[in-house]
Amino acid sequence: xxxxxxxxxxxxxxxxxxxxxxxxxxxxxxxxxxxxxxxxxxxxxxxxxxxxxxxxxxxxxxxxxxxxxxxxxxxxxxxxxxxxxxxxxxxxxxxxxxxxxxxxxxxxxxxxxxxxxxxxxxxxxxxxxxxxxxxxxxxxxxxxxxxxxxxxxxxxxxxxxxxxxxxxxxxxxxxxxxxxxxxxxxxxxxxxxxxxxxxxxxxxxxxxxxxxxxxxxxxxxxxxxxxxxxxxxxxxxxxxxxxxxxxxxxxxxxxxxxxxxxxxxxxxxxxxxxxxxxxxxxxxxxxxxxxxxxxxxxxxxxxxxxxxxxxxxxxxxxxxxxxxxxxxxxxxxxxxxxxxxxxxxxxxxxxxxxxxxxxxxxxxxxxxxxxxxxxxxxxxxxxxxxxxxxxxxxxxxxxxxxxxxxxxxxxxxxxxxxxxxxxxxxxxxxxxxxxxxxxxxxxxxxxxxxxxxxxxxxxxxxxxxxxxxxxxxxxxxxxxxxxxxxxxxxxxxxxxxxxxxxxxxxxxxxxxxxxxxxxxxxxxxxxxxxxxxxxxxxxxxxxxxx
Numbered sequence: 187x188x189x190x191x192x193x194x195x196x197x198x199x200x201x202x203x204x205x206x207x208x209x210x211x212x213x214x215x216x217x218x219x220x221x222x223x224x225x226x227x228x229x230x231x232x233x234x235x236x237x238x239x240x241x242x243x244x245x246x247x248x249x250x251x252x253x254x255x256x257x258x259x260x261x262x263x264x265x266x267x268x269x270x271x272x273x274x275x276x277x278x279x280x281x282x283x284x285x286x287x288x289x290x291x292x293x294x295x296x297x298x299x300x301x302x303x304x305x306x307x308x309x310x311x312x313x314x315x316x317x318x319x320x321x322x323x324x325x326x327x328x329x330x331x332x333x334x335x336x337x338x339x340x341x342x343x344x345x346x347x348x349x350x351x352x353x354x355x356x357x358x359x360x361x362x363x364x365x366x367x368x369x370x371x372x373x374x375x376x377x378x379x380x381x382x383x384x385x386x387x388x389x390x391x392x393x394x395x396x397x398x399x400x401x402x403x404x405x406x407x408x409x410x411x412x413x414x415x416x417x418x419x420x421x422x423x424x425x426x427x428x429x430x431x432x433x434x435x436x437x438x439x440x441x442x443x444x445x446x447x448x449x450x451x452x453x454x455x456x457x458x459x460x461x462x463x464x465x466x467x468x469x470x471x472x473x474x475x476x477x478x479x480x481x482x483x484x485x486x487x488x489x490x491x492x493x494x495x496x497x498x499x500x501x502x503x504x505x506x507x508x509x510x511x512x513x514x515x516x517x518x519x520x521x522x523x524x525x526x527x528x529x530x531x532x533x534x535x536x537x538x539x540x541x542x543x544x545x546x547x548x549x550x551x552x553x554x555x556x557x558x559x560x561x562x563x564x565x566x567x568x569x570x571x572x573x574x575x576x577x578x579x580x581x582x583x584x585x586x587x588x589x590x591x592x593x594x595x596x597x598x599x600x601x602x603x604x605x606x607x608x609x610x611x612x613x614x615x616x617x618x619x620x621x622x623x624x625x626x627x628x629x630x631x632x633x634x635x636x637x638x639x640x641x642x643x644x645x646x647x648x649x650x651x652x653x654x655x656x657x658x659x660x661x662x663x664x665x666x667x668x669x670x671x672x673x674x675x676x677x678x679x680x681x682x683x684x685x686x687x688x689x690x691x692x693x694x695x696x697x698x699x700x701x702x703x704x705x706x707x708x709x710x711x712x713x714x715x716x717x718x719x720x721x722x723x724x725x726x727x728x729x730x731x732x
Contacts, residue, residue, distance in 0.1 A: 621695060
């Protein structure tokens with residue numbers, strides 16, 4: 187067995203920055219790194235791991251809903267002769283390490299919460315033949331017990347970490363390479379459906395840490411100058427732009443972009459809360475390359491927002507989007523049509539809100555359901571109320587109205603490809619909106635394509651909203667004998683409409699690529715442009731409660 191090989195198995199359809207930062211620490215300490223994409227066939231994964239014979243194979247299991255896939259892979263690898271130390275990390279492993287070690291006996295250890303220093307120390311101990319069970323920040327099985335060695339304090343200064351390891355091959359939008367990046371970690375807020383705050387609140391240390399803006403720009407400049415990356419997707423759950431501290435950070439960040447001469451060369455996307463959308467701040471950011479904003483809207487009802495502990499109102503959500511539209515800023519948003527307290531009335535209220543929000547096609551409608559993720563308040567509350575059903579870690583709740591469960595299943599089945607397919611309307615819509623933003627930023631104003639894009643997405647949104655409303659009416663007013671026909675009719679119509687809208691969006695994507703190529707020819711520049719739908723996978727998993 188090699189003494190310095192470390193392998194990671196993770197979903198790598200976009201940069202896994204958690205794994206990337208750990209890998210960069212290991213490289214500094216003299217280890218060799220192999221990154222394996224979980225989406226590869228199991229025989230391919232086994233072959234790629236048997237060759238280097240790693241000291242440790244780490245598995246990045248972010249959410250519990252991925253557990254069966256990883257367990258099956260671990261079993262396959264063990265049966266295939268891989269005998270190295272197996273270690274897991276991520277949100278679910280950190281919150282429920284006892285359950286995980288029971289359900290996945292192939293595992294030797296779990297790295298808890300922030301893993302850079304813990305995984306490095308574990309790797310050194312195993313390489314050097316020392317007792318690794320004394321490493322702080324891990325859990326492991328000891329006979330019939332599970333032991334935890336305590337929680338390692340969070341790193342004080344994120345800028346001391348080396349830059350994360352990333353895949354060499356980059357996704358592109360209109361010939362511009364895309365990179366995921368972080369300005370900080372953690373979140374000040376405590377939404378009931380999100381595990382981010384609790385993930386960083388359990389270990390000792392600051393629950394929210396922000397990098398120095400100059401270091402963030404330095405990283406962007408490095409990617410731009412050495413690899414030609416020009417599109418940066420910030421993965422912060424809440425980009426540092428709120429209040430006076432946020433304004434000061436933004437000014438320093440934009441100033442650093444100007445100093446580096448990058449204010450006209452890059453396009454970047456951020457995520458923020460609706461109450462942090464300030465016209466002056468967004469305008470400043472747009473002057474320096476902001477091209478898209480992801481908003482955590484989540485609900486259009488007061489009751490829903492209160493359940494989620496969002497500390498905002500539906501009016502605040504609408505006002506934020508009005509500001510973005512006024513400034514011509516593209517946006518996406520997270521939304522959960524269903525939550526544990528949903529009724530047919532709240533569903534209808536949410537659908538009306540979506541009509542007001544983006545019936546114009548400015549963004550695509552999503553039909554998500556709040557999930558009881560490990561480490562969230564909503565999971566704790568539902569557990570106390572004994573509302574969770576099923577076997578852990580795949581527990582879910584039933585609505586109080588059993589008819590609503592049937593309605594939700596019917597919508598989920600009918601719109602599955604629309605919402606979650608690689609070539610689905612949702613994925614295509616978000617991708618073409620990003621293409622349109624890139625076209626305006628790098629090539630031309632793109633006004634002719636934006637009008638067509640909004641018109642197509644508007645038609646798709648209104649069809650979806652109308653379909654949801656019609657099926658709800660059918661469920662509430664029809665007998666049980668009539669409902670199956672309504673569900674079948676909906677599925678048939680959705681399939682036809684999906685193909686229609688997906689075709690229109692694909693043609694718009696091609697058209698945008700042609701306009702970019704024409705601009706390249708006219709300017710004499712060299713670039714590779716076109717419809718690069720491999721980048722569409724960047725949007726998968728953006729809404730963890732979808």
